[in-house]
Amino acid sequence: MKQKIGIIGYGNVGKSLVNQCRALPGFEVATIAVKHPKKHTSLGKNLLTGDALEIINNPEIDVILEAIDREEDALEYAQTALQLGKTYISANKKMLASHLPKLLRLEKVHGGQLLFEAAVGGAIPIIRVLSTHLRGQEITRIRGILNGTCNYILSQMTARSISFEKALADAQKLGFAEAQPTSDIDGHDAYYKSYLLASIIEGQQPDVSRMKVEGIRTITQADILDAKKRSQKIKLVAEIERREGKLTIDIRPRILNDQDSLYHIENETNAVEIEGPNFQKLTLIGPGAGGKPTASAMVSDLINAQQPQVAKIKQLILALP
Numbered sequence: 001m002k003q004k005i006g007i008i009g010y011g012n013v014g015k016s017l018v019n020q021c022r023a024l025p026g027f028e029v030a031t032i033a034v035k036h037p038k039k040h041t042s043l044g045k046n047l048l049t050g051d052a053l054e055i056i057n058n059p060e061i062d063v064i065l066e067a068i069d070r071e072e073d074a075l076e077y078a079q080t081a082l083q084l085g086k087t088y089i090s091a092n093k094k095m096l097a098s099h100l101p102k103l104l105r106l107e108k109v110h111g112g113q114l115l116f117e118a119a120v121g122g123a124i125p126i127i128r129v130l131s132t133h134l135r136g137q138e139i140t141r142i143r144g145i146l147n148g149t150c151n152y153i154l155s156q157m158t159a160r161s162i163s164f165e166k167a168l169a170d171a172q173k174l175g176f177a178e179a180q181p182t183s184d185i186d187g188h189d190a191y192y193k194s195y196l197l198a199s200i201i202e203g204q205q206p207d208v209s210r211m212k213v214e215g216i217r218t219i220t221q222a223d224i225l226d227a228k229k230r231s232q233k234i235k236l237v238a239e240i241e242r243r244e245g246k247l248t249i250d251i252r253p254r255i256l257n258d259q260d261s262l263y264h265i266e267n268e269t270n271a272v273e274i275e276g277p278n279f280q281k282l283t284l285i286g287p288g289a290g291g292k293p294t295a296s297a298m299v300s301d302l303i304n305a306q307q308p309q310v311a312k313i314k315q316l317i318l319a320l321p
């Protein structure tokens, strides 16, 4: 019998999510919650609801995937699902960064699961790498490009000499930007993602001793040209660093030269460098924004929620010739 799942949100990510989940054997998209069901009747009337709580309270649905931008609604849905011991898969960075400890407590008390691979770095499996592969390792620094919209804007201003406004409009058209792109261009989106990474490496609410958040709103074509003349590029760089046992988060535009590996990361691509004394440096690079890559990370959570790590390793061993 197929596992019934519910999806909340039918925007850029939600649409890709529905397509990717429908292509998965073993799963059935049972209900999709949308803001205006009348606008989406082509999906089938029986499949739609305007009330996300209806999906969460449905006893036949144990797994809910949510891709909406409203923080308050997402929090209510996450709390309700976790209180019922269900699996809640979210891409809502702001909601997760603001309420993670509370949600993790609910997860522990009621035996549900909160998964959020898609919240940081789009398709890059950074949450899983930090929470499984690097678990227990000392991590001294994470540095990277965590906002696809800003990187796209700065790359296009450099490559095509277009204005900030034109590049932002293109990023919005391509589905990289948030519903409120101020969150991207003022550095807040990169901050939420950095805070989530900090929470994971700390294993608790991180003690952030110093934080700086500066976006790219004031970068002009003249700034880009200046950097270009010196064979440099401007990028919005996120840095999480451990200093004297405490973490600092620093998001700001930086001028990079071509010896810096982040110099070569273009458009909506994200990159995350993780540093620690035992493994030196690991770098993960991949599509960091857009419907399909973000949905692919949610699907990865869905599959992994069903298959605990040990069972998967056993399957791999049994599959060996």
Ligand code: HSE
Pocket: 119, 121, 122, 146, 147, 148, 149, 150, 176, 177, 178, 184, 189, 288, 289, 290, 294
């Ligand atoms: N607006 C975000 C970005 C989407 O541009 O990175 C992916 O989180």
